[in-house]
Amino acid sequence: xxxxxxxxxxxxxxxxxxxxxxxxxxxxxxxxxxxxxxxxxxxxxxxxxxxxxxxxxxxxxxxxxxxxxxxxxxxxxxxxxxxxxxxxxxxxxxxxxxxxxxxxxxxxxxxxxxxxxxxxxxxxxxxxxxxxxxxxxxxxxxxxxxxxxxxxxxxxxxxxxxxxxxxxxxxxxxxxxxxxxxxxxxxxxxxxxxxxxxxxxxxxxxxxxxxxxxxxxxxxxxxxxxxxxxxxxxxxxxxxxxxxxxxxxxxxxxxxxxxxxxxxxxxxxxxxxxxxxxxxxxxxxxxxxxxxxxxxxxxxxxxxxxxxxxxxxxxxxxxxxxxxxxxxxxxxxxxxxxx
Ligand SMILES: NC(=O)c1ccc[n+]([C@@H]2O[C@H](COP(=O)([O-])OP(=O)(O)OC[C@H]3O[C@@H](n4cnc5c(N)ncnc54)[C@H](O)[C@@H]3O)[C@@H](O)[C@H]2O)c1
Numbered sequence: 001x002x003x004x005x006x007x008x009x010x011x012x013x014x015x016x017x018x019x020x021x022x023x024x025x026x027x028x029x030x031x032x033x034x035x036x037x038x039x040x041x042x043x044x045x046x047x048x049x050x051x052x053x054x055x056x057x058x059x060x061x062x063x064x065x066x067x068x069x070x071x072x073x074x075x076x077x078x079x080x081x082x083x084x085x086x087x088x089x090x091x092x093x094x095x096x097x098x099x100x101x102x103x104x105x106x107x108x109x110x111x112x113x114x115x116x117x118x119x120x121x122x123x124x125x126x127x128x129x130x131x132x133x134x135x136x137x138x139x140x141x142x143x144x145x146x147x148x149x150x151x152x153x154x155x156x157x158x159x160x161x162x163x164x165x166x167x168x169x170x171x172x173x174x175x176x177x178x179x180x181x182x183x184x185x186x187x188x189x190x191x192x193x194x195x196x197x198x199x200x201x202x203x204x205x206x207x208x209x210x211x212x213x214x215x216x217x218x219x220x221x222x223x224x225x226x227x228x229x230x231x232x233x234x235x236x237x238x239x240x241x242x243x244x245x246x247x248x249x250x251x252x253x254x255x256x257x258x259x260x261x262x263x264x265x266x267x268x269x270x271x272x273x274x275x276x277x278x279x280x281x282x283x284x285x286x287x288x289x290x291x292x293x294x295x296x297x298x299x300x301x302x303x304x305x306x307x308x309x310x311x312x313x314x315x316x317x318x319x320x321x322x323x324x325x326x327x328x329x330x331x332x333x334x335x336x337x338x339x
Pocket of ligand 1: 079082
């Protein structure tokens with residue numbers, strides 16, 4: 001297939017591009033590099049041993065998008081978005097513009113180009129505080145911040161579009177907590193500034209960029225008192241996108257899938273797993289709970305298991321080992337390789 005990947009230079013997009021190229025797909029990436037590096041894409045091509053087409057452009061620009069669709073596109077995987085919850089509370093309009101405005105512009109460009117297959121990155125954040133865990137796709141949706149609201153609105157816009165155009169096929173993937181890196185250590189998560197997610201913070205303590213890890217709350221109703229999340233290896237997540245591409249090739253309409261391992265780990269369990277993968281000590285400081293954080297959020301991934309034929313295969317210790325290999329070899333993130 002000819003696949004257009006928005007946000008393909010980012011964390012999840014770059015890992016997915018490696019698998020797309022390895023599977024023989026023709027890949028075009030559009031990314032404005034606002035949260036990523038072109039070095040990631042150079043390494044993607046090196047890992048896959050095949051080229052991709054890269055267009056540095058913005059999904060909100062009709063001109064940039066029409067350039068991306070040149071040469072024909074069979075399906076779109078839409079990763080491009082802003083994703084920091086805290087930042088979305090401070091700058092909601094920027095989030096509405098990029099995430100919602102960008103998605104509308106993309107759907108319009110797809111319609112103009114006659115492209116009918118879409119795989120969309122949503123998030124478990126749409127569940128907010130669930131009534132019970134593990135959550136399935138029918139659980140109530142309760143967003144608690146502007147970032148989550150953009151994901152929910154984007155889901156709804158895509159559903160409305162599919163309802164109006166029976167020839168369309170879309171898959172909405174609700175990711176739980178992506179972690180880890182490509183096993184080569186050549187690509188991985190390279191957050192700019194303060195990381196939003198736990199594992200990059202832990203990795204930065206292990207490599208010596210931070211003195212200790214701040215743990216927000218140890219008085220939750222969980223066995224060790226720290227929050228439990230469903231950690232999913234980024235290579236398993238990338239694999240799910242290949243399954244989703246197959247799925248949109250075979251079905252019309254709009255379908256939602258949770259993507260998670262189906263079980264959770266606490267903050268302390270993740271820290272201990274990272275300590276044993278890295279051989280480094282991770283000092284922790286217990287802080288007060290953060291508002292909006294929930295005690296436990298894990299996926300019921302059985303719909304994806306059955307309908308997509310996908311399940312997570314890699315465990316937390318593998319994710320820690322791969323994330324550590326990436327962090328150790330790239331302590332400053334993506335920097336040019338020595339000549
Ligand atoms: N990483 C997570 O924990 C997580 C969890 C759930 C959902 N998601 C979603 O998955 C997707 C990918 O996440 P990620 O972790 O790879 O993030 P990321 O920031 O690494 O990747 C997003 C990419 O989109 C690009 N981008 C942003 N705005 C753009 C624009 N206007 N035009 C073109 N490119 C633009 C960025 O430069 C970046 O390369 C996002 O939609 C995110 O909301 C991520």
